Amino acid sequence: MPICEPNCSCGRGPSVAQGKWYGVHSYLHLFYEDCTGAIPNTDGGGCSPHGAWAPFIWKVSFSTGTLFLLVGAVALAAGSLVPPKLEGIGEEDFLVLDVQAVQYNHALGTCQLVGTALCVAAGVLGAV
Numbered sequence: 001m002p003i004c005e006p007n008c009s010c011g012r013g014p015s016v017a018q019g020k021w022y023g024v025h026s027y028l029h030l031f032y033e034d035c036t037g038a039i040p041n042t043d044g045g046g047c048s049p050h051g052a053w054a055p056f057i058w059k060v061s062f063s064t065g066t067l068f069l070l071v072g073a074v075a076l077a078a079g080s081l082v083p084p085k086l087e088g089i090g091e092e093d094f095l096v097l098d099v100q101a102v103q104y105n106h107a108l109g110t111c112q113l114v115g116t117a118l119c120v121a122a123g124v125l126g127a128v
Contacts, residue, residue, distance in 0.1 A: 061125045061128055062125075062126075064125055065121075065122045065123075065125030065126045066122070068118045068119070068121050068122035068125065069118070069119060069122035069126075071115075071118055072114070072115045072116070072117070072118025072119040072121075072122060073115065073119065074115070075111045075112075075114050075115030075118065076111070076112060076115025076116060076119065077115070078108075078111050078115075079108045079109065079110070079111030079112030079113075079114075079115055080112060082108060084101075084104070084105045084108055085098070085100075085101035085104050085105060086098070086101060087101045087102050087105065
């Protein structure tokens, strides 16, 4: 639950006590003494939950997007730069299929697909 600060009405603080003014202060003095860092009251009561969660959401989305981008780039590079293995060995009459090479090449294709998906997800998180 977010911590609510007192509402800013520029009538509370050290320069005002129970409706009585002490000394001469300008508008800027009132603002800097009474309302610095206070959340403006727009709905008449309570505080906005978006104010407390916005920096946290921004930091989490930025760090998650950066992580997705790095992992996606590594997976995409691994799937693209590693050469595939030869699947069929032999001639037209006698062709031997290497099952391990087929699985290896399928894993390289999966790395390319996962890397692309992670880079797209990082782009979406970056846009948010």
